[in-house]
Amino acid sequence: MPPKRMTANQDRSHRYYPGKVEYAEDALSSDSENSDAEASSAHQPAKPTLPKATSFPKDARLAANLSKIDLDARRAQAAAQEAERLKREADARAKEEEEFVTDDDNDEEDGSGREQESGSEEEEEEQEESTSSEDDVPKRRMPAPKFISKTNRKQCSVPVFSEEELAAQEDARRKERADEMLQLQLEKQAAAKAAGKKDWDDDEEGLADEVDDADDVDPEEERALWKIRELLRIKRDRDAIESAEKEREEIERRRNLSKEERDAEDREYIDTQKEEHEGKGKMGHMQKYFHRGAYTFDADDETKQLLNRDIMGSRFQDDARDKSMLPSALQIRDMTKIGKKGRTRYRDMKSEDTGRWGDLGVRDRRKDGEYKLDERFRSDGDAERAGGTGANAYAVGERRKRVDDSRDGRRDDKRPNLHYVYYDPA
Amino acid sequence: MAHQADEKRMLDDRGYTGTLIRGANPLLLFEKPVRDRIVESMYWKEQCFGLNAATLCDRAVELENIGGIYGAAQKPSKFLCLAFKLLQLTPERDIVLHYLRQQEWKYLRALAAFYIRLCWQPKEIFETLEPFLADYRKLKRRAREGFALTYVDQFVDDLLTKDRVCATSLWKLPPRTQLEDLDVLEPRISPLGEELEDIDADRQDGRTEDDSGSDVEVLDDGHGLGNGHDHDNDTDVDGD
Numbered sequence: 001m002p003p004k005r006m007t008a009n010q011d012r013s014h015r016y017y018p019g020k021v022e023y024a025e026d027a028l029s030s031d032s033e034n035s036d037a038e039a040s041s042a043h044q045p046a047k048p049t050l051p052k053a054t055s056f057p058k059d060a061r062l063a064a065n066l067s068k069i070d071l072d073a074r075r076a077q078a079a080a081q082e083a084e085r086l087k088r089e090a091d092a093r094a095k096e097e098e099e100f101v102t103d104d105d106n107d108e109e110d111g112s113g114r115e116q117e118s119g120s121e122e123e124e125e126e127q128e129e130s131t132s133s134e135d136d137v138p139k140r141r142m143p144a145p146k147f148i149s150k151t152n153r154k155q156c157s158v159p160v161f162s163e164e165e166l167a168a169q170e171d172a173r174r175k176e177r178a179d180e181m182l183q184l185q186l187e188k189q190a191a192a193k194a195a196g197k198k199d200w201d202d203d204e205e206g207l208a209d210e211v212d213d214a215d216d217v218d219p220e221e222e223r224a225l226w227k228i229r230e231l232l233r234i235k236r237d238r239d240a241i242e243s244a245e246k247e248r249e250e251i252e253r254r255r256n257l258s259k260e261e262r263d264a265e266d267r268e269y270i271d272t273q274k275e276e277h278e279g280k281g282k283m284g285h286m287q288k289y290f291h292r293g294a295y296t297f298d299a300d301d302e303t304k305q306l307l308n309r310d311i312m313g314s315r316f317q318d319d320a321r322d323k324s325m326l327p328s329a330l331q332i333r334d335m336t337k338i339g340k341k342g343r344t345r346y347r348d349m350k351s352e353d354t355g356r357w358g359d360l361g362v363r364d365r366r367k368d369g370e371y372k373l374d375e376r377f378r379s380d381g382d383a384e385r386a387g388g389t390g391a392n393a394y395a396v397g398e399r400r401k402r403v404d405d406s407r408d409g410r411r412d413d414k415r416p417n418l419h420y421v422y423y424d425p426a
Numbered sequence: 427m428a429h430q431a432d433e434k435r436m437l438d439d440r441g442y443t444g445t446l447i448r449g450a451n452p453l454l455l456f457e458k459p460v461r462d463r464i465v466e467s468m469y470w471k472e473q474c475f476g477l478n479a480a481t482l483c484d485r486a487v488e489l490e491n492i493g494g495i496y497g498a499a500q501k502p503s504k505f506l507c508l509a510f511k512l513l514q515l516t517p518e519r520d521i522v523l524h525y526l527r528q529q530e531w532k533y534l535r536a537l538a539a540f541y542i543r544l545c546w547q548p549k550e551i552f553e554t555l556e557p558f559l560a561d562y563r564k565l566k567r568r569a570r571e572g573f574a575l576t577y578v579d580q581f582v583d584d585l586l587t588k589d590r591v592c593a594t595s596l597w598k599l600p601p602r603t604q605l606e607d608l609d610v611l612e613p614r615i616s617p618l619g620e621e622l623e624d625i626d627a628d629r630q631d632g633r634t635e636d637d638s639g640s641d642v643e644v645l646d647d648g649h650g651l652g653n654g655h656d657h658d659n660d661t662d663v664d665g666d
Binding site for chain 2: 210211212213214215222223225226227229230231233234237240241244
């Protein structure tokens with residue numbers, strides 16, 4: 001007979017998919033929830049196992065478990081647990097109301113022990129329920145009905161439910177809750193639609209409520225606020241008019257002053273400016289220059305004050321006034337760079353500068369050879385700057401007194417007097 | 427204005443044959459990025475298509491805030507979209523005045539004020555908008571992040587004074603003083619006119635009396651245009 005599986009390696013574990021027929025013996029012996037995975041992975045094809053009555057692993061488990069469980073005892077236990085749980089809840093509520101701090105330990109012990117049990121129990125049933133709900137024809141194994149005589153039936157007043165019924169109840173409750181939530185959400189959506197909220201509105205909802213634009217909430221107050229605003233506006237207008245007036249007055253006044261007075265005022269103004277500049281803290285030697293940055297913008301007066309404060313010359317903690325006392329490695333402008341990777345020995349520009357200050361080393365090669373050229377062929381630039389070329393190359397000197405220049409010696413005033421040009425060919 | 431499915435003709439500079447505002451296509455009063463955001467927004471595409479002056483009112487009465495551009499994606503507010511639509515429609519003077527003067531919907535009034543500030547001549551702007559400096563109703567303004575409370579009179583004042591309102595650079599308005607000097611306008615008479623005179627008189631006389639009590643109580647005028655009205659000046663009644 002050919003091997004059942006076409007794969008060469010018969011011992012390879014099989015893939016799991018739901019609904020797959022598995023004959024897993026391991027699952028029967030263990031109670032854990034992971035038996036599914038284990039069952040599928042622990043498949044042993046070679047060993048022919050007795051086929052169970054059901055082909056579903058969970059049911060197989062259930063069948064095995066059922067054989068072990070004594071129903072009556074189980075029912076009684078379940079009932080007892082239920083009653084105890086209810087009692088515990090009532091106690092907890094009472095406890096909260098009275099704000100008593102009871103023994104937490106006892107409660108915890110009981111609770112944890114019971115929770116584990118009920119948890120596992122619930123999960124088993126949950127899985128069982130889900131598979132059963134998936135199938136169209138539930139192939140569940142009903143527990144074998146135990147006959148209770150009439151007398152016994154009447155005795156049993158507490159409604160005891162079997163596992164499945166408990167699970168069903170749990171499920172029903174959960175479904176109800178889920179339904180309620182769903183209902184709420186649907187109602188909310190419907191209300192939103194009814195209120196006319198469109199798609200582009202969704203970001204407006206929460207924030208818009210903070211600002212209330214309802215009118216006539218307090219007419220007095222609103223009126224008063226409006227008055228304040230109106231007065232401020234009027235004040236602003238008046239101030240503008242006044243300052244314009246002042247400007248005009250100032251201009252008039254200055255016009256009326258003589259020139260000297262104007263100069264005096266200008267000098268005063270410049271002096272005050274200079275004082276302000278000098279009064280500002282000077283940058284200490286090798287002090288780091290903290291620039292405000294180009295993109296700060298002026299807001300209100302407070303911010304302006306903050307932004308315009310003068311921090312040059314001010315010290316911070318650990319700032320060494322006299323950097324020459326420091327070792328040369330620490331004599332740098334920006335102390336934040338000490339100890340950081342990639343720090344060079346660069347100190348500051350002036351000490352590293354190899355040239356003369358202001359000497360940019362820019363040389364015009366053309367002008368270098370000009371000294372060889374005749375005077376006429378040199379470029380004009382230098383000579384122009386020096387004051388004059390040609391006849392203007394020399395300053396006009398003092399007029400040499402000549403005899404015939406005096407008033408008595410002058411015979412002819414009508415003729416131009418050409419003697420005053422004194423040419424010194426030196 | 428023809429309501430074509432493709433409004434590109436309106437936004438296209440070439441061959442524009444409609445009304446000119448300040449010598450150009452009125453839509454160009456909004457800046458290019460703002461124009462783009464408006465035209466790409468859902469509100470514009472869905473709600474502002476094919477509006478005329480009457481149906482625009484329907485949209486405008488649903489307005490809940492004024493504002494320019496907000497959010498990280500620079501989303502235009504509905505107010506801005508409707509203003510853009512107004513620019514596209516360039517309705518007649520009477521219609522705009524009606525929008526402005528109706529009492530019931532303050533956001534429509536704000537919209538009309540915005541339009542007037544953009545499109546009309548300085549003299550008309552001042553004359554038309556200044557009465558509404560007495561309307562102290564609240565407005566909700568949508569700022570870049572979050573909302574702010576402002577008032578109709580504050581909004582009108584901003585329109586008359588500031589350079590940029592609601593994400594638009596307003597056309598430069600000559601200051602009122604200049605127009606007064608040119609005798610185009612009269613100096614403004616504030617709705618607080620009479621009380622102002624009283625305050626001034628008090629200040630000049632150096633009296634230390636407190637007039638504020640009488641000022642607040644008498645003004646029971648509802649929101650709207652506050653005209654000067656007679657009030658009892660009970661300053662002489664002192665405590666018993």
